[in-house]
Amino acid sequence: xxxxxxxxxxxxxxxxxxxxxxxxxxxxxxxxxxxxxxxxxxxxxxxxxxxxxxxxxxxxxxxxxxxxxxxxxxxxxxxxxxxxxxxxxxxxxxxxxxxxxxxxxxxxxxxxxxxxxxxxxxxxxxxxxxxxxxxxxxxxxxxxxxxxxxxxxxxxxxxxxxxxxxxxxxxxxxxxxxxxxxxxxxxxxxxxxxxxxxxxxxxxxxxxxxxxxxxxxxxxxxxxxxxxxxxxxxxxxxxxxxxxxxxxxxxxxxxx
Amino acid sequence: xxxxxxxxxxxxxxxxxxxxxxxxxxxxxxxxxxxxxxxxxxxxxxxxxxxxxxxxxxxxxxxxxxxxxxxxxxxxxxxxxxxxxxxxxxxxxxxxxxxxxxxxxxxxxxxxxxxxxxxxxxxxxxxxxxxxxxxxxxxxxxxxxxxxxxxxxxxxxxxxxxxxxxxxxxxxxxxxxxxxxxxxxxxxxxxxxxxxxxxxxxxxxxxxxxxxxxxxxxxxxxxxxxxxxxxxxxxxxxxxxxxxxxxxxxxxxxxxxxxxxxxxxxxxxxxxxxxxxxxxxxxxxxxxxxxxxxxxxxxxxxxxxxxxxxxxxxxxxxxxxx
Numbered sequence: 001x002x003x004x005x006x007x008x009x010x011x012x013x014x015x016x017x018x019x020x021x022x023x024x025x026x027x028x029x030x031x032x033x034x035x036x037x038x039x040x041x042x043x044x045x046x047x048x049x050x051x052x053x054x055x056x057x058x059x060x061x062x063x064x065x066x067x068x069x070x071x072x073x074x075x076x077x078x079x080x081x082x083x084x085x086x087x088x089x090x091x092x093x094x095x096x097x098x099x100x101x102x103x104x105x106x107x108x109x110x111x112x113x114x115x116x117x118x119x120x121x122x123x124x125x126x127x128x129x130x131x132x133x134x135x136x137x138x139x140x141x142x143x144x145x146x147x148x149x150x151x152x153x154x155x156x157x158x159x160x161x162x163x164x165x166x167x168x169x170x171x172x173x174x175x176x177x178x179x180x181x182x183x184x185x186x187x188x189x190x191x192x193x194x195x196x197x198x199x200x201x202x203x204x205x206x207x208x209x210x211x212x213x214x215x216x217x218x219x220x221x222x223x224x225x226x227x228x229x230x231x232x233x234x235x236x237x238x239x240x241x242x243x244x245x246x247x248x249x250x251x252x253x254x255x256x
Numbered sequence: 257x258x259x260x261x262x263x264x265x266x267x268x269x270x271x272x273x274x275x276x277x278x279x280x281x282x283x284x285x286x287x288x289x290x291x292x293x294x295x296x297x298x299x300x301x302x303x304x305x306x307x308x309x310x311x312x313x314x315x316x317x318x319x320x321x322x323x324x325x326x327x328x329x330x331x332x333x334x335x336x337x338x339x340x341x342x343x344x345x346x347x348x349x350x351x352x353x354x355x356x357x358x359x360x361x362x363x364x365x366x367x368x369x370x371x372x373x374x375x376x377x378x379x380x381x382x383x384x385x386x387x388x389x390x391x392x393x394x395x396x397x398x399x400x401x402x403x404x405x406x407x408x409x410x411x412x413x414x415x416x417x418x419x420x421x422x423x424x425x426x427x428x429x430x431x432x433x434x435x436x437x438x439x440x441x442x443x444x445x446x447x448x449x450x451x452x453x454x455x456x457x458x459x460x461x462x463x464x465x466x467x468x469x470x471x472x473x474x475x476x477x478x479x480x481x482x483x484x485x486x487x488x489x490x491x492x493x494x495x496x497x498x499x500x501x502x503x504x505x506x507x508x509x510x511x512x513x514x515x516x517x518x519x520x521x522x523x524x525x526x527x528x529x530x531x532x533x534x535x536x537x538x539x540x541x542x543x544x545x546x547x548x549x550x551x552x553x554x555x556x557x558x559x560x561x562x563x564x565x566x567x568x569x570x571x572x573x574x575x576x577x578x
Contacts, residue, residue, distance in 0.1 A: 002361045009358030017346045085342035089403075092306050093359040094332040 006095035007103040014107025029118045032066045049193050052222060056134045059123055060217035061190025063116060063149060064210055070115055071153045072181050074108035075160025076173045101251040108157035116149050135221050144220045148236060152213045155240035158247040165254040188214045195226055209239035259284040259443050264314035267300050274300040276467035287437055289454040290447045292464035293554055298447040299339060302413050306336050319410055335409030339416045341396050345388040349380055349399050352388060353406060360407040374402035377432050394421055401429060414446040430457060451546040463553050470553040479544045482552045485522035487529060490514040490538040498532050507552055518552060
């Protein structure tokens with residue numbers, strides 16, 4: 001495989017840049033922690049679901065939120081690469097479009113997974129200090145959660161890259177991706193349980209792949225879920241595979 | 257056999273015809289110069305040959321592979337230095353080169369050796385560990401060049417490679433490019449604004465105007481074909497048509513600055529020309545240069561509207577990333 005070095009090159013570039021931009025890392029971790037503490041703590045004083053404190057209920061949702069925002073917005077960098085012509089340098093290299101796409105996914109997923117790992121550590125610390133109750137942190141639950149988030153992240157980075165490959169301006173990307181990410185987040189059950197929703201809302205929630213990621217995560221960490229966790233995982237995997245296929249196609253047909 | 261064979265290549269952007277049914281053959285080991293005013297379609301042609309743009313119609317065979325149906329194989333045979341900056345400025349110079357080596361699947365030892373080689377060539381060894389965003393415009397340009405030369409491609413495309421470089425660096429670069437072309441038998445296609453460079457370096461030149469090859473040949477042939485010398489004069493009331501009617505006058509062009517007359521044996525006919533031209537404020541006989549050939553075929557001086565503005569603009573834009 002002569003493309004392995006090239007794929008590594010693309011990953012290495014993203015990783016280097018990510019490590020150099022520490023303010024980006026701090027901001028991307030600080031904002032979900034604030035969400036968790038302020039929204040979770042605030043609403044938690046009045047809300048709990050079947051004996052589970054809202055803060056703990058929210059934690060899996062916040063993990064998904066981080067994956068969602070960080071992964072999809074990663075696509076904006078491809079728009080920048082177009083603007084500064086770095087993309088030309090990559091596109092004119094012998095690397096196949098599929099390999100370029102894989103390299104980009106690896107780069108984007110690494111960024112996101114690092115953020116998620118830090119959040120999980122925060123979550124663990126919060127549970128040690130009694131801020132988060134009812135959450136089981138064991139090697140198994142953490143491993144399953146990371147598996148869910150990893151697969152979800154790959155699918156979401158693909159969405160970002162698909163969008164990025166079609167857009168010409170970073171501003172346009174920002175608008176379109178917010179338009180996409182917001183409903184995915186709010187309709188995922190990250191903020192509320194989905195077992196008692198008004199019937200007109202149900203189809204939207206069920207069509208949303210993020211719903212199953214949240215359900216799986218919440219089932220694993222808090223023990224509260226609507227669907228079989230194995231079913232959740234299958235649906236998340238199907239989502240990721242479909243997005244990778246669409247992404248590969250859109251990269252093959254990307255124009256400058 | 258031709259290493260590059262362009263057949264009826266066309267590219268349209270909406271109503272604009274950037275490249276118009278262009279056909280051309282370039283042989284192995286040639287240093288071929290593509291000259292033309294801005295917007296003539298040089299860069300568009302290069303982008304199509306490097307598979308970054310799909311032709312509207314027609315095609316080209318590069319190193320035996322079709323640019324439309326076998327782009328992956330074409331890309332394995334080529335290298336290109338773009339007109340606009342395309343390095344990642346959040347990485348260091350060394351990292352950018354290493355990235356390039358990885359993209360071209362070069363093993364670690366070879367990467368190290370070539371990086372050291374090209375860095376010293378463009379005189380950036382001392383700055384290799386600085387972030388590219390701290391480089392000046394000229395340094396960035398040199399880095400891009402170093403990168404394009406690094407993997408010794410079979411065919412190397414250089415789009416305005418020495419734009420904005422000081423004469424000394426230009427000399428260095430050209431010496432290396434020539435050596436590379438000779439030793440590794442690399443075929444080179446360049447676009448340049450520096451006519452003196454094109455004259456000295458290129459075996460063959462194609463002058464492109466409005467998406468078409470206006471004229472093709474060795475620099476010597478081109479100069480001989482236009483013929484003779486150039487008389488430049490400034491006159492208040494000069495009848496261009498009567499000058500054109502003279503049998504030994506090959507062409508007359510006038511603009512704000514003055515009048516350029518292409519003449520066979522200027523020395524013999526100066527008297528007659530001055531008589532037709534009337535009172536003149538200034539007169540000069542110049543030898544035929546590629547610049548004059550260019551002017552003769554396109555009616556424009558090559559330096560009109562230098563693209564340096566767009567380069568600076570792109571570099572500024574690059575600064576706002578991340």
